[in-house]
Amino acid sequence: MPLPILDAIEQRRSIREFTDQTVDITALHKIIQAGVWAPSGLSNQPWRFVIVTDATTRALLAEQTHYGHIVLAAPALIAVYLEKESMYDAMKDAQSAGACIQNMLLAAEALGLGAVWLGQILKNKGSVGRILDLPANLDLMAVIALGHPSRRDQKSQRKPLAEFIVKEL
Numbered sequence: 830m831p832l833p834i835l836d837a838i839e840q841r842r843s844i845r846e847f848t849d850q851t852v853d854i855t856a857l858h859k860i861i862q863a864g865v866w867a868p869s870g871l872s873n874q875p876w877r878f879v880i881v882t883d884a885t886t887r888a889l890l891a892e893q894t895h896y897g898h899i900v901l902a903a904p905a906l907i908a909v910y911l912e913k914e915s916m917y918d919a920m921k922d923a924q925s926a927g928a929c930i931q932n933m934l935l936a937a938e939a940l941g942l943g944a945v946w947l948g949q950i951l952k953n954k955g956s957v958g959r960i961l962d963l964p965a966n967l968d969l970m971a972v973i974a975l976g977h978p979s980r981r982d983q984k985s986q987r988k989p990l991a992e993f994i995v996k997e998l
């Protein structure tokens with residue numbers, strides 16, 4: 830029985846430690862499918878994805894981020910890109926990418942997998958593009974590291990709701 834959506838939203842944690850078990854390609858496609866069901870401005874669906882399971886490529890990508898140990902530990906990576914020709918507004922397209930990525934994290938959770946959104950690697954997005962041999966019209970938004978969690982006792986906190994709500998009129 831799948832988790833009700835509000836439970837999945839609250840229970841999802843960033844998972845950074847994985848077992849050696851590979852991730853089924855069908856699961857990776859389901860996760861991307863969840864991503865593309867995200868809303869996008871004008872429904873332009875500007876996202877593009879690169880799936881990486883190859884160990885040599887993962888090792889090269891690991892060198893591009895301070896969080897290389899996570900990249901090395903994860904048996905699968907999904908790099909999320911915006912395709913420049915499909916974009917219409919930099920801010921709104923980046924927001925669409927964020928919605929897409931969150932859908933993917935929730936889908937991973939629903940499939941019993943663990944995932945973490947890696948953003949620090951964006952500082953080397955040029956090198957990442959060269960490693961993946963991608964054209965310049967793709968702009969990296971994030972790399973999602975995925976795998977079977979080796980533990981599930983991660984804790985995370987949120988400030989009380991009252992600190993976020995500026996006004997109720």
Ligand SMILES: Cc1cc2nc3c(=O)[nH]c(=O)nc-3n(C[C@H](O)[C@H](O)[C@H](O)COP(=O)(O)O)c2cc1C
Nearest residue numbers: 841842843845896945946947948949950983984985
């Ligand atoms: C835009 C963005 C960039 C992030 N970049 C990284 C990253 O480079 N490395 C990492 O370990 N976690 C990264 N995270 C995950 C956050 O650290 C994590 O979501 C936060 O600590 C809250 O924990 P939770 O996801 O378990 O609730 C990123 C999250 C977002 C939304």
